[in-house]
Amino acid sequence: MRIDATDRAIIAATQAGLPLVAEPYAALAADLGVSEDALRQRLAAMQASGIIRRIAVAPNHYALGMTANGMSVWDVEDARIADLGPRVGLLDFVSHCYERPRALPDWPYNLFAMIHGTSRDEVEKQRACIRALLGASCRGDDILYSTRILKKTGLRLRAKEG
Amino acid sequence: MNLDATDRAILNRLQEGFPIAPAPFAAVAGELGIAQDDLIARLGRMRDERIITRFGPFFDAEAMGGAFCLCAMAVPEEDFEAVAAEVNARPEVAHNYARDHRLNMWFVLATESDGEIAAVADAIEDATGCKVLRFPKLSEFFIGFRVAA
Numbered sequence: 001m002r003i004d005a006t007d008r009a010i011i012a013a014t015q016a017g018l019p020l021v022a023e024p025y026a027a028l029a030a031d032l033g034v035s036e037d038a039l040r041q042r043l044a045a046m047q048a049s050g051i052i053r054r055i056a057v058a059p060n061h062y063a064l065g066m067t068a069n070g071m072s073v074w075d076v077e078d079a080r081i082a083d084l085g086p087r088v089g090l091l092d093f094v095s096h097c098y099e100r101p102r103a104l105p106d107w108p109y110n111l112f113a114m115i116h117g118t119s120r121d122e123v124e125k126q127r128a129c130i131r132a133l134l135g136a137s138c139r140g141d142d143i144l145y146s147t148r149i150l151k152k153t154g155l156r157l158r159a160k161e162g
Numbered sequence: 163m164n165l166d167a168t169d170r171a172i173l174n175r176l177q178e179g180f181p182i183a184p185a186p187f188a189a190v191a192g193e194l195g196i197a198q199d200d201l202i203a204r205l206g207r208m209r210d211e212r213i214i215t216r217f218g219p220f221f222d223a224e225a226m227g228g229a230f231c232l233c234a235m236a237v238p239e240e241d242f243e244a245v246a247a248e249v250n251a252r253p254e255v256a257h258n259y260a261r262d263h264r265l266n267m268w269f270v271l272a273t274e275s276d277g278e279i280a281a282v283a284d285a286i287e288d289a290t291g292c293k294v295l296r297f298p299k300l301s302e303f304f305i306g307f308r309v310a311a
Contacts, residue, residue: 003226017218018180020206022187022198035185043182043219051225057176057205058215059309066309071261071268082301089303099295100232107234107265107295116309144268148260151250151269 003051006034010042017115018055056127068123070143073109075102080137081111087133088113093126108140120145165213165311168196171203173311176205176217223272230256230272230299231279234265235292245290252277254282267294 002094003011007070018024029039046052061069076084081099088111089097096114117123127143134141165173171194181189191201208214225302237245243259249255249269258269273279283294 011219011221014218017209017216018208020202020217022202023185023236025182025184040182040184046219046221047182049225050222052219053222055180055182055219056178057173057180057217058220059173059177059311060212060215061309063211063213064309064311081204084300084305092308097303098299099301099303100299103295103297106236106293107297110300112232112297142263144261144265146259146261147262149262150246150258150267152257 001029003046006032006042007046007051010039010046033095052060061116065118068117068120068145070113070115070120070123070127070145072113072127073141074111074113074130074134074138075108075140076111076134077137077139078110084134084137088130091129091133093117094130109142165208168194168200169208169213170311172201172204172306173208173214177308180217200221228272228274229276229279230270231283232297232299233269233271233283233286234295234297235267235268235286235290236264237290237292241290245292248289249286252286254278 013028013032019027021027023036025040025043026036029036031160032039043052043055047054061067085097085099088094093115094113095116096112098112099110100112102108102110115123115126115130123143127141131138131141175194178184183189187201188198191198194201197270205214205217209217235245245267246258246260249267250256254271254273256270256272258267260266261268271279271282273282279296279298283296286292287294
């Protein structure tokens with residue numbers, strides 16, 4: 001689904017978050033010059049089509065003590081990944097889980113799972129859980145801890161109409 | 163930072179989603195058994211104290227069109243800062259992390275099309291002399307991650 005100029009205006013207007021007032025959609029609609037009903041219908045449509053994953057709070061992991069973050073990577077048998085990938089994704093300490101191509105010979109891993117804990121010890125225990133779940137279908141694994149954020153930008157909107 | 167039981171209940175509840183309704187805070191406050199004004203005041207405080215990174219719609223950039231690719235490079239330690247500057251200067255680089263591995267720089271490219279991904283990755287290889295390994299997403303095993311507050 002492509003988005004139009006109104007959707008783009010809504011995305012831009014909510015980048016900083018929803019206004020903390022009793023009727024946030026009415027306030028946003030007034031800023032955008034549309035009716036509140038129309039705005040809510042747009043938001044509901046974008047949510048139904050998956051453009052909005054959800055409207056929610058994102059807590060600061062670090063403020064809640066989740067200071068250890070690792071990208072765990074796994075070499076899973078191709079025939080088993082469609083079955084095992086969703087089971088890894090369901091683990092409550094996994095925030096993102098993707099199948100990606102290997103880059104042989106440099107990189108044998110095809111399953112990526114971001115895991116989060118309060119310490120590296122906890123993250124290593126989580127990694128052991130994934131290893132147990134994958135069992136003999138996994139031929140090797142590694143974990144890459146982030147040491148520094150070099151760049152992080154928000155959602156960049158293209159000027160062009162969709 | 164001080165979070166009481168009500169703050170934690172708010173964080174847990176609002177990670178699940180927020181209604182698209184005329185008076186959404188009143189609805190959530192009712193569920194939690196607190197006053198709407200208290201809910202709004204606590205959210206404001208947690209946002210000011212950066213316990214909340216963001217409160218609002220989360221957009222899936224891919225659902226809106228465009229191409230994305232995770233990329234990695236093995237950058238010699240002595241060149242790391244110069245290469246980071248070169249990579250970060252490109253507007254197509256959405257984020258970039260240093261990681262403790264032989265492949266020590268990991269970044270995401272975001273462009274209008276797959277063809278542009280290849281062009282930008284090739285340009286970064288030319289400019290830095292480092293091979294850019296490309297890991298486009300094949301499948302997403304998506305879950306709604308929740309932090310227990």
